Amino acid sequence: MVDYIIETDGLTREFTRRGKGRETLRKTTLRAVDELRLLVGPGESVGYIGANGAGKSTTIKMLVGILVPTSGTVRTCGIDPHRERRRLAAQVGVVFGQRSQLWWDLPVRESFDILAAIHQLPGAAARSRSTELIEQLELTEFLATPVRQLSLGQRMRAEVAAALLHRPRLVILDEPTIGLDVLSKQRLREFLITERREHGTTLLLTTHDMGDIERLCERVLVVDHGRAVYDGSLDGLARAAGAERTLVLDFADATPDLTGIPHTTHLGSEVAGARQRLAFDSEMTTAATVLAAVGERAQLRDLSIEEPDIEDVVRRIYRASR
Known part of the structure; x- marks a missing residue:
């Protein structure tokens, strides 16, 4: 039996909103997370992506016990997040x-010392x-700042x-590289x-920076209006959306357009055909x-x-799901 780090089943969270002005007594219900089923094993790295308002932050808040689900179940590191928030921390x-x-207002070093005390880390282990x-x-250069x-x-x-600092089993990063320069991101x-x-740390990452997903995540979960519309690999995501890869071809001389090659689309030519682009499924x-066919012609x-x-x-995934 697998001990999942994250395990949800039918996880749902609804919010009630009141109207404004004359509509104050009128209430509407917004379903931010809609029957989400998510299983994440130890050591996995999962990118949790979607548009603003898709339900990502609401999911995270339920995973760590800040919000209580409207319905469904959630366990994080084998713990009920809302009932045992301190233990989960x-x-x-x-x-x-x-x-x-x-x-x-405190130097960075002092914040680390306080957090080590909160987590009751032994002195030697904390240092x-x-x-x-x-x-x-x-x-090092800004520890005293x-x-x-x-x-x-x-x-x-x-x-x-x-x-x-406390060597957690699960690290949840919500837009960790937002506003960072290229060097800081790297x-x-x-x-x-x-x-x-x-x-062997398990990673759950939400971000709008696709570079984070491509470099850090082996698995991607795409959500739309609180529903999971894709769960799989990055390569599989492209296949599910029907997206094509593109070959950029440079030739020794000017070359006629490479049209008619099976299962390809000629996207364009530059420098009298010395550079051409072919999309293929x-x-x-x-x-x-494709290259073998190209080699026969140029x-x-x-x-x-x-x-x-x-x-x-x-x-593309969003359009297909709707």
Whole structure:
């Protein structure tokens, strides 16, 4: 029997809204999460994506016990989140991109000391773990700086360290790279990859940055109006949406348009045909087969493959689900 880190069945959350003005007595019900079934095993890395208002943050709040489900069941790390929030806090680390768990006027180092005391970490273990996180996330230069004086990139790295200080089994990251520069994003992604590899940490990531999903997640769950409309791999997501891969072909000389190659669409030519783009459906053919056909008609000098744009793939999934 698998001990799931996240296990939900029929998970539903509704909100009641009152009207405004003359409609004050009128109530409407909004279903933010709609009978969600989600199983996440130990060590998995899952991207939980969808448009604003799709129900992602509401789901997270139920997973950690901040909200009570309207119906259905949820267990996180084998624990009922709402009934045993304090016990669950020792198993889960959460980072909200728009909120801080650090003390605003205190130096970063003191926030870590307070969190270690809250989690009742032994002194030696707390010092060892703090040192590890400080080194890996490059925090040394601003440990003595009050949190309010940190740049956004510095604060987010400190937030991740704070969430992982007690070695949680599950880390939930809600828009962790929002507003970060390219270098800060790269540092954070590399750290999370290392943390999963060395400690078997389970990761649930919500983000609008598709680079985060592509680099950090092995599995993707797409939600639309609170319903799961896709659950599988990134490659499978593109196939489910009917998205095509694109071959960018560079030739030694000007080349006539490569039309008529089976299961491909000629997207355009540049430099008198010396560079051409062919889209192909990976369900119907392979890049190798297409290249063999191209080689019979022209001398190929170089090539690259462009993968489908993930945001476009998600839009296609939404349209199909509706």
